Structure formats: C-alpha cells, structure tokens
Amino acid sequence: MVLCLFGTCLFCSAVLGGVYAITEKPIAETNKKIQEAATGAVLVRNAEGTGLADGSSILPKADTVLVDGTQFEYFTQVLDGQPIAYAIKSTVTGFGGPLTIMVGISPERKILSTKVLSHSETPGLGAKCDSDEKFISQWRGLDLSVTKLEVQKPVKDGIDAITASTITSKAYTKAVAAAVAALDAIKSSETSSVISSEVEKSLKQEVPNE
C-alpha cells in the first residue's frame, strides 16, 4: 500500500522533472518577451513599429527612484550608451482600486506612450482606459509644454476624459504626472552622480557609461 503510493509519487515527480527540464527555457523566454512587450511598447519604436528603435536596447535591470517617499520602478532604453527613453511604472488609486500604468517618456519630458499594466476599474466605464482609442491616443507624443496634465470639460489644453468615467481619467492623469515627477528625479540623480564620479573616481564602475 505504502509502496504503491510511494511508487506513484516517485514516478510522477520524475515525469514532472522531465517536463520542467524541457519547458524551462521556453517559459523563461516567453516571460522575458512579455516583460519586454510591456516596457518596450511605450518606448521609442523603430519606423515599422515592430520593435524597439534600431540599435537601442533596454537595460536588463530595473532601477528605482524615490520621489516624495514613493518608489518608482523604471527601465531605461539606451542607444550608444545614452538614455533615449524611460519606461516608468506608476501606481495610483483609481475608482475601483490600484491602477498601475507604464509611462514611456523621453529625457526631454515628452510622453511617448502609456500602457495599463493592471487595473480594477468598472467594466464598461473606467475599464475603458485600457481600450478606448480616443483616450489612449491623446497620450501618444503628448508634449507637456503644449498640453496640461489636467482633465478638462470641455477640453481646452488638457486631457479629454473617458465618457462617464471622470475619476478614472483623473487618476490616470495623476499617474502620468507622477511619472513625469519621477523622470525629473531620475535626471537630477543622473547629473549628480556624474558630478560625484568626477570627485570620487573609486565609484566609477557604478556610474552609467557616459
């Protein structure tokens, strides 16, 4: 009896071990692709829009920056060692709960694109922040010097809300504004680290290649 159960378990573990060994690599590759799709979609794209801009790559490790006690995780896209865009993860409280978006933004404070990572908004209303083309498209290439990060009714120089979902639209706008603040913090920390590297040569290897 015990032998039978033991034998079954042993055999099943062996099967699982085998399958795991086979699928380990494809799973890791798929997960990497999913991660890249989430960050890459909001960064600088190539002309065909099929992938990242030619020659550029995303730094493999996420960095964090602290703004007013909130930590922001971000990925950096580099071309020839120079950062050309950041994908900043920003979380705010929406209508139904946390709303997490990825904001692609260039060092010149131009918003490239945004993407919803997770939300718990009302289906049919706030949940449209994920699919409403009219709402999503206004973030693409948004110039902060022209458009204000403010939901307006009627729209003058701000953001047009999703129909009947002002709260979600406001939260979304707040998340983008937070990402912009995070960008400013990233840039100032980078300049200061460059200066410090000149003073303290010993820390050279921790400084991004300039």
Added chain:
Amino acid sequence: MSKFNLVTKGLVKDNPTFVLLLGMCPTLATTTSAINGLSMGLATLFVLVLSNIAISALAPAVPDKVHIPVYIVVIATFVTVLEFLMKAFVPDVYASLGLFIPLIVVNCIVLGRAEAFASKNGVLDSALDGIGVGLGFTCSLTVIGLVRELLGGLSAFGWKIPGTGDGMLAFVMAPGAFLVLGYLMVLFNKFLAKK
C-alpha cells in the same frame, strides 16, 4: 455498449455541464468568451483523457485504501504538465485562464470519471470515455462562452461584429454566466426530453 456510444454518451445524454451539472466552477468563471471557454474545455479534455488512460492502466495494481490519493497524484501530475506546456507555448491563453488551470486538479469531472469509469474499465474504453466527456465539456463551455461573448461584447471568437459598440456588459460578468448557463440548460433538457 459500442465504442461509438461511449463517445456520444458524454456529448449528449451524460453531458457533464447541462445534464450532470459537474465542474460548475470553471464553467461559470472561464466562459467570458468563446475562445476562453474552448481553451478551458480543451485543457480539461487533455487532462481527462490522459488521466483516464493512466488510471485504467494503474487501477488493478492500486490497493483500495489509497486509490483516491493515487488518482489525485496522477491527475495533479497531468495538470502540472499541462500548466508548464501552456506557460511555455500559449502564454496568452494561460494568462486569461490563470488560476483555473491548476484548479482542474479538483474538477469533479476528472476525479468522477476516474472513480466511476476508468478504474473499472479497460484502457481503450476509458480513453474513449475521456474523449466523450471531455468533448461534451468543451462543446458546452464553448457554447456558453459564445453566447456570453455575442450578447456581452457583440463579437464571436474574438471577431467583432463591424459597426457595433458595447454589448450588454452584464453577460461578460458573473451574473451573465448564471443566466446563460440556466437558460441553455433549459433549452438543452427540453431538446433531450423531446427526443
């Protein structure tokens, strides 16, 4: 019973969803669209056929006292294999079904068929039974998913009817699952009773 009847029995007369009311949890939770229902059905079909084969082969050697633990270990193994495979090769489907794939382990259809059929019958018959019941489950879930998708999103198998907006969103949410299941059950049984 003929081999052909073994398969059709699970599809119509002993349909797991509309007649036996088994496996209600995945039925209600994963049928938000036809594709989701179909994938969930196929995933269950995969586990059901393999576990039926394995258990009918093992059954004579398994002592009565430990037969449930042994069956569950076998079923859990196939489910985990399925999970690995889905994660590796169809990550989108895995992402939309998520939690409900591991939950196939406790789907009463799978253990039910192992207990009631596979443990007492030959390997070939058990495989056919698994195919029949699995197909019955798959078809039911696809139909429920299709109806919910049509009413709730005005689309079918991901194809949006051109020029339409939102459907009746309640059908994509939990209440719609109960409503559609209930009314389809009425239709199915009315149809069965007539025959």
Added chain:
Amino acid sequence: MNKLLVSPSPHIHSKTSTASLMRDVVLALLPAAIVSVVFYGLGEIVVLGTSIISCIVLEYLITKYLLKQDNTICDWSAVVTGILLGLNLPASTPWWVVFIGAVVAIGVAKMTFGGLGQNVFNPALAGRVFLLVSFPTYMTDWQIPGGLFGADAVSGATPLGVIKEGLLGGAKLSDLTAQYSWSDMIFANIGGSAGEISAIALLAGFGYLLLRKVIRPYITLSIWATVALVSLAFSLAAPEQFTGPAFNLLTGGMILGSCFMATDYVTSPMSIKGGIVFGVGIGFITMMIRYFGSYPEGMSFAILLMNAAVPLLNNWFHQKKYGRA
C-alpha cells in the same frame, strides 16, 4: 394532494383582489409619473411608454406561447412593473435599452420563476440593475431637469454621483453639498432618474396607498429610521467625509425605493417583525454602498439583496397561530 393550500387562520375576507391592489399602486405612481414627464419632457414619455407597453406585451406573449397559461395581464402587475422600471431610468435612455430592461424584468425576473407571486426578486429592480451593469454609460447620464416646455436638459451627474466623485478626488464635502439646496431636492430641481426627482409627488402617492391600506408602513419606516441613524452616526463622527441624514433621505432612489419597491407584496416578508428586519437590512446596505461602495447609489442593490433573504426571514418570523401565543 397539494391542490388545496391550507394556511393558518385568520382568513381575511375582503373585496380586494390583486387587480384592485395593483390599480391603486398605479394611481399612486401617477403623480410622480406626471411630474417627471413635465420636468423631463418628451424623452420621459418615450421611456415610460416603451417600458409599460413592452412589459404588457412581453407578459402576454410569454404566458400565451411559452407557458401556455391563462394570460395574467389583467391583474395590472405588468403595468406596475412597467411604470416602476420607467421611473427608475434616465429620460435620455434609448428605447431599445428600455426594452431590454423590460425583457429582463418580465422575462427573467418574473416569468422564469413562474409569474406573479412566485418571483423572488422585484422585477422592475432586477431590470434596472441589469441595465445599470450592462449599459453604464446610458445609465449614468442623468439630466438636470429642463422641462417639457423649457430649455434643453443639461446632462450631468446625480448629487450622490457628484459627491462620490468629488470625495474620491479629494474635495471637501461642505463645498460639494453647498450646490444643492433642500428645496431643490424636495421640488425636483436636481439631476436624477425620473423617479428620484420629486420627493413630494412620490410621498403623495405613498400617502394614498397608506390611506387605502394597500401597504403597511413598517418596512418603509424601518428603512428611513436605519438610514437616518446610520448617516447621523457617520456624519457626526466625520462630518467632512460622510453626508448627513436629510441629504441621504432625500437623494437617490431612497423615496421611490422605500415606498414602492421594498413594499412589494411578493418580494417582502409576510410578518411585521420580518418586515422590520428586512427594512433595517435595506437601509444599512444602502448606506454602506453609498459610503464605501464604488457605485454612488445602493438602494436597488440593497433591496435585491434583501429580497433574496425574504424566504429566510419568513422562516424565522412565523406568523403566530391564534390560541398558541
């Protein structure tokens, strides 16, 4: 065996029948219907008309062709459902959305359970909640009353909606409530679904029903008392966060719901004690949804939830048999 239903005495003899009761309810709802037509104009006529006609036609078709029973439209209950559903929808609702609501109300909530007397949930509310979940864009586009003869109506949110949105956005409650005066709320000058707008017209109808002894007041009163107590406690504890009793009693579907929907014979408990528990439950759930839920108004959800508890309440609070008290 089961053809004869034996119930404990007392057996009441009276001239009232389902039809006459329902006719009284229709009469009681007329003032509110008229007020909303005057305030909202043509759109309201379309909504109410579609709702009433489709409820009657659907009931006729279902009883005749699906259930193959004698048709029950002569008992006026379909008309009541139609009016209640119509009063619960914004005047800007397209006719086909109203029709879907009627299908859910009559087809799903009433006839599937076996028709009048068998339904667990209030049909009009089931229809309304289905529409609220299914078509949130139409169902949240309330109008500021413009009038039958007046200017075009302005689209806007209900006071409860405005406050929920404002509080989530970090505004102060006193600033938000300042824009609504008490007289506006009583005389229908605020945005809302048709039936929400005029407290006076609805209360007049309620008074008529009480006078005619069609309904007894304890369910309604226990709802009001609970809402008042809960909102008093919360607003005293944190006046900048929670609205007070008067505001909560006058806004939203409170009056329509507590007077006409919660008191529905079929879907409310039979005994007085059961009715009071039922009312307290509705009041409490409504306030919890208004304060903490994601929807601004919780009256319909609260009534439907307590509808589901009615069999249990009937079981707990048996009517006492005479002679054995």
